Amino acid sequence: MRTIWAPIILIVLFATPMIQLVFASETPGEYVNRAQEIWNLFFRMMTIAFVVGGVIAGTIVWQVWRFRESNPKAKPTPYEDKGDL
Amino acid sequence: MGHSNWPEWIYVAVVIALLVYVGAEAWNIENLIDHAPEDAEIIKVTAQQWFWSFEHADGTKEIGELHLKKDHAYKFEIHSKDVNHNFNIPEFLVLMDAVPGRINTVWFSPNESGEFDIQCREYCGLIHYNMRAKLFVEGS
Amino acid sequence: MVLTLAKPRPIWQIMFSTHHTDVGLMYLIFSIMALFIGGAMAIAIRVELFAPGAQIIADAMTFNRLFTSHGTTMIFLFLLPSASAVGNYLVPIMVRYKDMAYPKLNAIAFWMIPPAAALVWLGMADFGWYANPPYSVISAPAPAAEMWIFGLKILGISSVLGSINFVVTILKCKHPDMSIGKVPLLAWSFLAASTIAIMAIPTFAAGLLMLLTDRLGATGFFNPLVGGDPIAYQHLFWFTFHPEVYVLVIPAIGMMYEIIPRFSRRPIFSHSSGVFAFVLLSIVAFASWAHHMFATGMSFTEKTVFMVGTLAAVPASAMHVFNFLATMWNGRIKFATPMMWAVGGIALFFSAGAGGVVNTAMPLDFITHDSYWVVGHFHLFVFGTIAFGTIGFFYYLFPYVTRRMYNEKLGVVHFILSMVGASLTFFTQHLLGLYGMPRRVFDYPEIPEWIAMNQIISIGAMIILVGMGIFLVNLIYSSARGKPANMNDPFGLGGKYYYPYSQLNPHHDKAGY
Numbered sequence: 001m002r003t004i005w006a007p008i009i010l011i012v013l014f015a016t017p018m019i020q021l022v023f024a025s026e027t028p029g030e031y032v033n034r035a036q037e038i039w040n041l042f043f044r045m046m047t048i049a050f051v052v053g054g055v056i057a058g059t060i061v062w063q064v065w066r067f068r069e070s071n072p073k074a075k076p077t078p079y080e081d082k083g084d085l
Numbered sequence: 086m087g088h089s090n091w092p093e094w095i096y097v098a099v100v101i102a103l104l105v106y107v108g109a110e111a112w113n114i115e116n117l118i119d120h121a122p123e124d125a126e127i128i129k130v131t132a133q134q135w136f137w138s139f140e141h142a143d144g145t146k147e148i149g150e151l152h153l154k155k156d157h158a159y160k161f162e163i164h165s166k167d168v169n170h171n172f173n174i175p176e177f178l179v180l181m182d183a184v185p186g187r188i189n190t191v192w193f194s195p196n197e198s199g200e201f202d203i204q205c206r207e208y209c210g211l212i213h214y215n216m217r218a219k220l221f222v223e224g225s
Numbered sequence: 226m227v228l229t230l231a232k233p234r235p236i237w238q239i240m241f242s243t244h245h246t247d248v249g250l251m252y253l254i255f256s257i258m259a260l261f262i263g264g265a266m267a268i269a270i271r272v273e274l275f276a277p278g279a280q281i282i283a284d285a286m287t288f289n290r291l292f293t294s295h296g297t298t299m300i301f302l303f304l305l306p307s308a309s310a311v312g313n314y315l316v317p318i319m320v321r322y323k324d325m326a327y328p329k330l331n332a333i334a335f336w337m338i339p340p341a342a343a344l345v346w347l348g349m350a351d352f353g354w355y356a357n358p359p360y361s362v363i364s365a366p367a368p369a370a371e372m373w374i375f376g377l378k379i380l381g382i383s384s385v386l387g388s389i390n391f392v393v394t395i396l397k398c399k400h401p402d403m404s405i406g407k408v409p410l411l412a413w414s415f416l417a418a419s420t421i422a423i424m425a426i427p428t429f430a431a432g433l434l435m436l437l438t439d440r441l442g443a444t445g446f447f448n449p450l451v452g453g454d455p456i457a458y459q460h461l462f463w464f465t466f467h468p469e470v471y472v473l474v475i476p477a478i479g480m481m482y483e484i485i486p487r488f489s490r491r492p493i494f495s496h497s498s499g500v501f502a503f504v505l506l507s508i509v510a511f512a513s514w515a516h517h518m519f520a521t522g523m524s525f526t527e528k529t530v531f532m533v534g535t536l537a538a539v540p541a542s543a544m545h546v547f548n549f550l551a552t553m554w555n556g557r558i559k560f561a562t563p564m565m566w567a568v569g570g571i572a573l574f575f576s577a578g579a580g581g582v583v584n585t586a587m588p589l590d591f592i593t594h595d596s597y598w599v600v601g602h603f604h605l606f607v608f609g610t611i612a613f614g615t616i617g618f619f620y621y622l623f624p625y626v627t628r629r630m631y632n633e634k635l636g637v638v639h640f641i642l643s644m645v646g647a648s649l650t651f652f653t654q655h656l657l658g659l660y661g662m663p664r665r666v667f668d669y670p671e672i673p674e675w676i677a678m679n680q681i682i683s684i685g686a687m688i689i690l691v692g693m694g695i696f697l698v699n700l701i702y703s704s705a706r707g708k709p710a711n712m713n714d715p716f717g718l719g720g721k722y723y724y725p726y727s728q729l730n731p732h733h734d735k736a737g738y
Contacts, residue, residue: 175661
């Protein structure tokens, strides 16, 4: 279970500095611009969503193109001869 | 399982890391906007089927219109006289349910002057679609 | 075996049967009928919203009744029965038992649905599918609201009875040689979903009774005029109906688990991680209900708890996606109609899930709450994911039910139209929500962006409608005139996996069928 460290390392590397960054950007004296803060968060989330979505959609499209049975490179899978899939 | 499954665990770890980031970011921003400033002026908002009425701190009352000043902080105390409504100014992302028997609060500070829409965002019956008001923000 | 129009069985024989395939057939036909009735309501709504001002619906009251009935129909009369149809057909076969554990109870659970549907459709309540008080207590017109309450009461009991049947069939009637870990993932999905349903539904059942006595004036649980709390109802409602989302989505994922390995000609990448994700999802399902209520004046702490509970459901869903993609990897995929629906469903499943993460990120609720974003989000789930999996599975079951093949070309056209229509409709609804348009509105002001987007959405809905029309023609024509299917391998995949489905049934299929 060495992989349990991966999320922890990622949190330390990315999430924690981000928390500090956001707090540091607060300027005293003026009112927080609510709409601006929320929209900024929204666009950060959308950046993540579209990157991850692009990876997943890209993977699906590539798989659909590469592993379709009409692809010239398609090979019978080792499970086909056994009959019961 | 019968075969090695490490790619799936790495994938799950990445998903969890992303979710932790999303959660932390959301918590931050919520923390930033949650508390109203001390000097916010209180405006009482009353929702009823199917119009909005407002009462300023100095006792001035308005129906269907709300006049505010730019760069002042305002805290809305929202309640409803009949069914659930939702007080919403889309331009400034002000949004809070008006629930009978409760007073909900939300605050904001208009940073531009002009004329904006106020609408009801929670289904409240026959004329829900037209339960609208106007927000006028006057320059400082 | 079940519905061969060449050799029709008398209709009473099907109606009074308690055999799992007959009950499954009735569920199937009923759910398809409900899909078209609910769809007609959706089309009426979309035509009305095509432009500002009244189009075809005369008044707001009719519009409110329509969207309420549309939601109730699609969730309770299409999606739940369609899952029960698939489960009834295949769960006993998968656990190698002769029938469901309680056949009579099974038939009773089905026959409770038509009267409930009659109550919902004849009443046409107007308070939204969530019936929030105080509106539903003090404002909603009389016979319709009570009819809806009784209709849902009956549907809830039917759902619990059906769920008990699935749980008992899988746990107690599975073949002694089959360990619980070896039960196929489709049957596992029914075990998980049924367990959630049994645990979740009683809460709303209580809420419904309280709503009814409130309306009668006997109590004031949710009526603030006599000291009640309308928010309490929302907790009871969402404690049932957030898990209900998983009750709907888990069987659809189970159906994809059946389709994807077959058509990829590879076994499932990891059976155990599928089981793990189902179990995890059915526990986490209960940790997120109040994310529907962020705007009711919840405290920062409450919101945080429910945000974390909601995000916790994502890894389990992501594991399913991984499992699907890893199964397709290195396969030799035959893109017959069922596989297209399943893969399209996975693609939209991601978008739906990502939208859900946005909804639950606390401050973003100020953007999305009760806007068209939410409408787009949950339609991507219920149509883009759940109905895609289910309709794909209907095509997959078609040879089993009718012993004939559907028309492949029409099936592909249906898929393409639905995929294009769903993307156009539901992604544009997300955008419209960002522009601030509230849901459940009969009319809207003449804002140019709103008008343009509403028109795109309505056109998308029409594309879906055309696809569904083709679906109906395909179903009716092919079950009467379709090519006879090769029952050992109707999709030409080269396995014998379809054989157990098509074995003759000792109950109804006499020798020499």
